[in-house]
Amino acid sequence: MAKVPVQFTLNGSEKAEFIDSGTTLLNALRDKIGDTSPKGGCHQGTCGACSVIIDGELRLSCLMLAETCNGATITTTSGLAVGGVLHPLQRAFLDTFATQCGFCTPGMIMAAKVLLDHTPNPSREDVVEALSGNICRCTGYEPIIRAVLAAARANPQNAA
Amino acid sequence: MAIRRGRGVAAINYPTGMNLGGDPTQALVHSTPTGNFMVTLSSVDLGQGMKQIMAQICAETIGVPTDRVVVDTADTDTGPHCMGTFASRGTHRAGNAVIQAAREARQVMLEVAAEELEVNASDLETDGQGNILVKGAPQKSISIFDVALSAHFKRGRSISGRGMFLIPRSYPEKETGAMKPSTCYAHACTVAEVEVDDETGEVTVLTVKNVFEIGRALNPKMVEQQLVGGSWMGISHALYETTEPYYPNRDHGGTDFNQYLMPGPGDLAETEIIVLERPSADGPYGAKGPGEMCANPQMPAVANAVFDAVGVRIDTLPITPERILRALKAQAN
Amino acid sequence: MELRKSYFADVRKDDLHEIGQPRPRSDSPGHVTGRTAYFADRNFPGMLHLKMVRSPHHHARIRSIDTSEAEKHPGVIKVLTAKDVPHNVYTILILIQVGPEDETVLADGKVRWKGEAVVAVLAETERAAQEAAAKVKVDYEVLPAVFDMEEALKPGAPIVNEYHGQNYYLYDSGACRKVRFGDVEAGFAQADHVLEQSYQSSPIEHAPTETTGCVVAPEGNDRFTCHTNTQAMFFTLDNTSIILQMPGSKLHFVGGTVGGGFGGKVDVIVEPIAILGAKLTGRPVCFIYSREEEMQISSPRAAEKVVIKDGVMKDGRIVARKVTGYTDAGAYSRHSPYGAQKGAGHYPGPYTVPNVWIDTYCVYTNRTPSSAMRGFGVTIGDFALEVQMDKLARLIGMDPLEFRFINAYRDGDMKAHRQPTEGAALIECMQEAARVANWPVAEKYMAMSSYKNGA
Ligand code: FES
Ligand code: FES
Numbered sequence: 019m020a021k022v023p024v025q026f027t028l029n030g031s032e033k034a035e036f037i038d039s040g041t042t043l044l045n046a047l048r049d050k051i052g053d054t055s056p057k058g059g060c061h062q063g064t065c066g067a068c069s070v071i072i073d074g075e076l077r078l079s080c081l082m083l084a085e086t087c088n089g090a091t092i093t094t095t096s097g098l099a100v101g102g103v104l105h106p107l108q109r110a111f112l113d114t115f116a117t118q119c120g121f122c123t124p125g126m127i128m129a130a131k132v133l134l135d136h137t138p139n140p141s142r143e144d145v146v147e148a149l150s151g152n153i154c155r156c157t158g159y160e161p162i163i164r165a166v167l168a169a170a171r172a173n174p175q176n177a178a
Numbered sequence: 179m180a181i182r183r184g185r186g187v188a189a190i191n192y193p194t195g196m197n198l199g200g201d202p203t204q205a206l207v208h209s210t211p212t213g214n215f216m217v218t219l220s221s222v223d224l225g226q227g228m229k230q231i232m233a234q235i236c237a238e239t240i241g242v243p244t245d246r247v248v249v250d251t252a253d254t255d256t257g258p259h260c261m262g263t264f265a266s267r268g269t270h271r272a273g274n275a276v277i278q279a280a281r282e283a284r285q286v287m288l289e290v291a292a293e294e295l296e297v298n299a300s301d302l303e304t305d306g307q308g309n310i311l312v313k314g315a316p317q318k319s320i321s322i323f324d325v326a327l328s329a330h331f332k333r334g335r336s337i338s339g340r341g342m343f344l345i346p347r348s349y350p351e352k353e354t355g356a357m358k359p360s361t362c363y364a365h366a367c368t369v370a371e372v373e374v375d376d377e378t379g380e381v382t383v384l385t386v387k388n389v390f391e392i393g394r395a396l397n398p399k400m401v402e403q404q405l406v407g408g409s410w411m412g413i414s415h416a417l418y419e420t421t422e423p424y425y426p427n428r429d430h431g432g433t434d435f436n437q438y439l440m441p442g443p444g445d446l447a448e449t450e451i452i453v454l455e456r457p458s459a460d461g462p463y464g465a466k467g468p469g470e471m472c473a474n475p476q477m478p479a480v481a482n483a484v485f486d487a488v489g490v491r492i493d494t495l496p497i498t499p500e501r502i503l504r505a506l507k508a509q510a511n
Numbered sequence: 512m513e514l515r516k517s518y519f520a521d522v523r524k525d526d527l528h529e530i531g532q533p534r535p536r537s538d539s540p541g542h543v544t545g546r547t548a549y550f551a552d553r554n555f556p557g558m559l560h561l562k563m564v565r566s567p568h569h570h571a572r573i574r575s576i577d578t579s580e581a582e583k584h585p586g587v588i589k590v591l592t593a594k595d596v597p598h599n600v601y602t603i604l605i606l607i608q609v610g611p612e613d614e615t616v617l618a619d620g621k622v623r624w625k626g627e628a629v630v631a632v633l634a635e636t637e638r639a640a641q642e643a644a645a646k647v648k649v650d651y652e653v654l655p656a657v658f659d660m661e662e663a664l665k666p667g668a669p670i671v672n673e674y675h676g677q678n679y680y681l682y683d684s685g686a687c688r689k690v691r692f693g694d695v696e697a698g699f700a701q702a703d704h705v706l707e708q709s710y711q712s713s714p715i716e717h718a719p720t721e722t723t724g725c726v727v728a729p730e731g732n733d734r735f736t737c738h739t740n741t742q743a744m745f746f747t748l749d750n751t752s753i754i755l756q757m758p759g760s761k762l763h764f765v766g767g768t769v770g771g772g773f774g775g776k777v778d779v780i781v782e783p784i785a786i787l788g789a790k791l792t793g794r795p796v797c798f799i800y801s802r803e804e805e806m807q808i809s810s811p812r813a814a815e816k817v818v819i820k821d822g823v824m825k826d827g828r829i830v831a832r833k834v835t836g837y838t839d840a841g842a843y844s845r846h847s848p849y850g851a852q853k854g855a856g857h858y859p860g861p862y863t864v865p866n867v868w869i870d871t872y873c874v875y876t877n878r879t880p881s882s883a884m885r886g887f888g889v890t891i892g893d894f895a896l897e898v899q900m901d902k903l904a905r906l907i908g909m910d911p912l913e914f915r916f917i918n919a920y921r922d923g924d925m926k927a928h929r930q931p932t933e934g935a936a937l938i939e940c941m942q943e944a945a946r947v948a949n950w951p952v953a954e955k956y957m958a959m960s961s962y963k964n965g966a
Contacts, residue, residue, distance in 0.1 A: 038636070054552040055545025057770070059720040060802035064435035067720055095545040108543040112535065115399045118407065119225020120542025121720040121770030127543065146443045153435050155720050155771045156225050157403065158410025159443040187912050187950065188897035189919075189941050191861035192889060197853040200607065220744045223538070224772035230536045238529040249537075252767020254744050262743020264777050264883055306528035347607075350852065352683055355690030355869065356929040359856030367940040369948035389943040391936035394523075395514060399533035402512040411773075411885070420713035421811050421879075426658040426839075428569065428625065428878060433803040438716060451512040452943055456519040456936045456961075463530045464523065470886045477890070478897030482911065485901065495712040495894060 026090045028053065029097025037084055043077075044068045046084035047094065055096035055124045059153065066152030067121060069128035070094050076132040078151075095124035098131070107131055107169040116165035118156035125152050130166040139176045142167065179377040183384075186482025189367040192471030193360030194393075194461070195267040200347025203267075204258035205275035207236060207283045208338035213308070213326035215240055215283070217249045220257030221272045226469055227400045228268050234397060235273050235462055239280035240287070241304025242322060266364075266467025269396065273462030274343035282339025290329040290337065291320050345460075362458035364466040365391040368409075368475035370447075372483040376506060379499030381484060383413050383447035386476055391454040393466035398453070405451045405472045412476025413447055414440045417497055518939050538768070549770055550738040553726045555795035559588055561788055562640035564630035564647045565808070566622035569656035569877040570669065573620055573629070577648040581632055584646055586639030589792050591631040593619035596787060597756035600674070602844050603779050606749055613674035614843035614880070616754060616784055622651070623671055623842035624877050626808045633788045633796060656877035660816060660837045663876050671842055671875040680840070680848040680873035688852035690869035692927040698831025698866030702822025704906055709818045710895035714811035714839070717884055721770020723809055724799030725781050727789040734761050735786050740769040742776045750779040755787055762786070774883035778810050778845050810882030813847060814839040817895035822866075823903050827917040832859040836871040836892060841880035846887070848873045853888030856928050860896040861937045862918040867927035915941060916956040922963040935961035 021036040028051065035050045044061070047053045047070070059067035061080045068080040071093040098105040104112070107127050117123045126149060133140055133148035140148070145166045154162060170176055195201060206218040217236045223229050229249040237244040251257055260272060285299070291310040292299040295318060303313050310325060312318040329335040350357035367389045373382045388409050395401040418439040421431045432438035457464020477495065485491050490505035516525070525531065541547035578590040593599050596616045605612060618629045630647045634640035655669045662668055663678040671678050682688050699705050725739040741747040744764050752759040769776065785798040800809060815838050822831035836854045840847035851873035858869045884890075904914035916938065924932040938961045945952040 040638075048552075049554055052554075053545075054548075057549070057721070058551065059722070059770075060434060062434055062802055064802070065720060095543075099544055104540075104543065111543045112539050115403055115533075115536065115539075117536070117539050117542040118227070118403055119719070119721070119769060119771040120538065120547050121225070121549065123542045124545040149443045153440075153718075153720055155411075155440075155718055155773070156407045158407040158446070158449070160406055160410075160446055160449065161403065163443055185948075186901065187915075187944065187948075188893070188900075189861065189915050189937055189944075190893045190897065191920075191935075191937060192886070193853075193857070197849060197856060197888065220767075222742050222744060222767045222769060222772075224742060224769045224776075227536055227538070229538055229767075230534065233537060234529045234532070234534060238527055241528075244529050244532075244534050252744050252765065254748050254762070254764040257744070259745050260743075262741075262746050262777060263772065264742055264774055265887065350684070350688060350855070350928075352685075353689065353691065354929065355684075355688065355692075355855055355927070357856055358930055359853065359928060362934055363861075365861065365936040365940045367937070367944035369944050369950060387944060387948045389940045389947065391518075391940050394530070396530050397533055398512065398514060398531065400536065405512065408885075415715060415890070419715045419718075421716045421806060422714050422814070425711075425713035425814050426660070426876070426878075428658060431807050433806045435718075435802070438718060438806055440718070450947060452947060453512060453514045454518045454936060454939055454943060455514065455516070455523055456934060456939070457523050458934050463527065470890075474886050474890050474893045475897070477894040478901070481894065481898050482901040491898070491902070493708065493710045493895075493898060495891070 022085045024084045024088055026087050026092055028092045029094060039085060041084050042080050043082040043084045043087055044079035047079060053094055053096055055094045057121055057124060066129060067125040069125040071128055071132055076129055095127050106172050110165045110169035110172060114161060114165045114168055116161040122152060122154040126162055134170055138170065138173055140170055182374050182376055182487040184483045184487025185369060185371040186479045186486055187369050188475040188478035188482065190471060190475045191363045191365050192474065194270045194362045194364065194467040195345065195360055196261065196265045197359050198348045198357060199345035201261040201267060201271060202342060202344040203260040203271040203275045205272060205279045205341040206258055207279040209283065209326045211326055211330040213322040215247045217247060217276055218257050219251040219260055219272060220254055221260040221268055222252050222263040224263055226404060231269055231396050232272060232276050235276045236280045239277050240284045241306055242308055246308065266470045269465050270461055270467050271343050273465060275341035277462050279339040279341030283337050286335055286337045287325055290333055290335050291325045293333065294320050294328055361460050362466050364468055364471045366471055366475045368479040370476060370479035370483045372480060372487055374484055374487040376488050379502035381417055381497060383480060385448040387450045389452045390468060390472060391456055392468040393458040393461045394455050394464035395453055396463060396465050401453065401468060402451060404469050406449060408472030409449050409476055412473040413480060416477040416480040420496055515943060547768060549721060549768055550726055550740050550766060551724060551799055553738045555728050558795040558797055559633045559792060560637040560640045561785055561796055561798035562632050562644045563628045564644045566625055566627040566629055568622060568651055568653050569625045570654040571622050571651040572654060573618060574650040574652055576630060578630060580646040581643040584639060584643035586635040587632060587643045589633040589788060591617065593617040598754050601754050603750050604849060606746065609848060611674050613672055624879055626879055631784050633792060658876050658878060660839050660874040660876060663874055671877055675875060678875045680844065687870040687872045688855040690855050690867060690927050693866035695831045695833050695866045695868040699822040702830050703825045705822050706903060706906055707820035708899055708902060710898065712815050712891040714814045714881060716806055716811050717773040717775030719771030719773060719775060722800040722802060722805040723776055723781055725785050726797045727785045728795040729789050729793055734763055735789055736763040736765060737782050737786055739764055739766045739782055740776055741766055742772045747779045747782050751783045751786060754783040773885045774887055775809055777883050807879065810845055810880050812884035813881035815891040817892055819895055819899045821899065821903055823907060825907055827907065827909050827914050829862060829864050829918050831866040832864045833868040834858040838873050839881060840873050840875055841878045842875060843880040845880050845882040847881055850883060850888035854892050857889045857892055859927055861920050863920045863924040912941060912945060912950055912952055913956055916959060921961050
């Protein structure tokens with residue numbers, strides 16, 4: 019099978035790989051580059067577990083071909099903590115007990131991050147809308163919604 | 179045509195552990211040279227938080243803070259046998275095994291401390307902070323750190339313990355069905371309030387008020403996780419879920435999350451959870467298994483609320499708009 | 512969530528240090544940073560991908576299987592059929608002496624449900640495995656199938672599973688698990704009203720976000736390490752040992768960090784065939800269900816039919832309850848015979864009824880085998896029981912909650928399966944529910960207690 023080169027920035031570092039043409043970004047990240055934080059819950063675009071941020075936009079990495087990401091800037095959940103300090107969303111998910119099996123968590127955090135990046139002070143409806151592409155089978159969603167709202171409140175810019 | 183409101187109630191009980199027993203679980207506990215404790219199991223954490231709960235149970239029994247305990251589980255080369263994580267058995271069965279193992283380890287720990295302090299082991303107690311004190315004379319104490327060092331390097335003692343929990347298997351009597359399905363039961367009562375659109379058949383669950391009796395909330399935040407998630411699943415089962423929408427016809431089965439329906443973050447009922455604790459006689463610190471039963475009472479409570487709202491009985495799950503509309507039509511005729 | 516400490520305070524000591532504390536979960540930091548290692552996060556060089564060729568028919572005889580084209584497909588390393596599996600006919604509960612063996616790892620001569628595994632293809636890439644699977648030719652003779660439990664139980668119905676010989680599981684007690692307590696017919700005769708109703712559910716999928724699967728690596732010394740998301744490590748190991756006729760000492764299972772189970776990961780399906788693939792190729796193998804397989808191939812919660820006949824007095828006492836439960840096992844037993852009889856131990860629910868008759872059947876049909884799920888054997892029964900309770904209350908013009916108080920079990924009450932009730936707390940749950948929901952209940956019920964001599 020023809021190999022094609024891909025090159026992008028992942029969580030601040032340059033990555034370059036030769037991959038089989040047609041490989042999804044999800045499989046390239048997990049199997050080639052070794053970032054297993056995006057999860058494959060369906061490989062068909064219906065669960066959100068594979069969510070990543072590409073050039074500031076939320077994307078389902080199972081529905082993207084890696085070769086279309088050349089030159090892109092990609093963020094995954096494994097790259098959110100800086101210098102061992104958790105991102106406020108990670109902190110909030112921890113503190114409010116918003117993870118159970120944790121399989122949906124990286125995708126949820128990605129979706130929430132894009133929301134907070136664009137809408138630092140979201141309403142509950144904004145959060146619901148932002149998470150509506152992500153499936154969680156354990157929590158019943160309410161704890162996750164609360165975690166995202168708590169993260170937003172923790173942002174000093176949102177101090178009333 | 180109108181939006182109609184109704185409410186319904188349901189009450190249930192649920193057995194803890196594998197039906198009819200006969201489902202063993204073992205645990206091993208040992209201390210490291212500096213007085214941390216390892217719990218070794220082969221039990222599986224499905225996301226409910228088994229590892230954390232076993233750490234808390236071990237810590238409570240030994241008398242140390244939970245962060246001094248590490249749980250190593252689900253490696254068949256190292257962990258002793260566990261029947262598995264199902265039937266609300268994890269906390270109950272493995273928890274009891276961990277208590278037994280931790281008690282044995284604690285006893286050795288106290289014996290070594292007694293030798294160091296030149297007192298009787300029975301005169302010692304733990305302060306829960308990592309120290310062993312002489313009862314009534316707390317100034318006379320030794321840290322568990324020092325006890326473990328002494329056990330390892332000076333006294334040649336293994337601070338360790340073995341635990342096994344087995345409820346003997348019950349065999350149902352053929353003609354009468356006399357049997358012992360379980361040793362303890364959790365309980366619940368749910369009141370659900372719904373709105374039914376009698377034009378579309380759509381049901382909105384407005385509120386669910388769930389009261390659960392679970393023996394003991396070993397970690398209240400984690401219990402809450404189970405109960406909130408379970409309540410959601412119960413509503414989901416009531417109104418949406420099936421792999422065969424026209425059962426027993428095999429057609430139209432969903433193959434992805436777009437076709438297999440569940441309530442999303444925008445479809446949540448306002449959920450209230452109250453927990454009662456009647457410790458069970460044979461549960462670890464009185465705990466019963468809360469993980470399964472918490473999803474059961476919502477189904478009948480919602481069904482009863484639908485009847486209260488629109489006066490039709492849907493006795494087939496899931497309670498879909500189609501079933502409601504057909505029943506309303508039949509009622510009108 | 513609120514803990515109501517006032518209930519049962521007399522039988523509970525709240526003097527613990529670590530228990531009862533909302534300590535943070537030790538696994539959560541791994542979850543929020545994406546560092547938690549699930550089975551599928553293991554990647555081994557040279558790993559093969561396993562894909563199943565599945566039956567397109569509900570019930571058919573296999574005339575022939577031709578794998579020659581598939582074997583020639585680029586990237587294909589091995590194609591497995593029934594003859595490659597050392598002990599191909601198995602049943603998982605054999606470990607606790609619940610037989611007979613009734614299911615094949617790979618179909619041999621017959622398929623009994625649409626989706627049944629027939630041929631396993633191992634290839635260098637997932638895509639190659641998928642493409643090669645499509646090239647396997649199976650010649651089927653389609654047989655009549657039965658989907659409806661009532662049809663299946665009729666004489667002359669097509670036999671779903673010859674290992675049973677009839678379309679129900681044969682217990683030592685006969686065609687069903689039975690409970691007989693008191694005299695149910697006398698109870699009906701004495702009752703002011705008799706109400707018989709039938710309830711039905713449809714199969715339900717566990718739908719964990721992480722699908723079922725495993726990754727197997729040969730250790731190079733004749734041992735195999737299987738990274739799996741099974742809910743039961745040794746149960747899976749020991750069954751694999753039987754199926755592969757391989758000493759358990761050659762098997763090493765690692766797991767325990769699972770992306771949701773809900774009962775869906777207690778069948779032993781993916782591990783034996785993946786380990787066999789690793790053994791026969793000497794390569795690491797992964798076999799991970801697609802979402803479609805998880806939805807339609809993995810065992811669902813069984814559909815159940817529950818028929819309840821009750822005799823009730825005008826004053827609210829239930830004097831007789833007869834329950835007939837049917838569990839749709841699909842084509843194979845898996846855990847269903849156990850689930851069906853769990854229902855027998857559960858009815859008549861948390862109520863004290865003097866005359867009880869229970870029959871629970873485990874029925875075979877030509878559909879995806881069902882198995883355990885959260886609330887196994889009880890969930891659908893509770894739906895039926897509690898809707899029935901609502902109907903009974905309305906039938907006699909009584910408040911549904913008060914009606915339950917009258918019948919609620921209390922410590923010392925004899926259950927139908929002849930165990931005295933211990934540790935009951937139904938009454939207190941209902942009292943608290945009445946309070947939080949502002950559901951008016953007469954004072955005498957609010958003063959009741961589950962204790963033996965409680966008011
Ligand atoms: S794996 Fe991409 S949406 Fe499910
Ligand atoms: S925590 Fe398990 S799927 Fe969300």
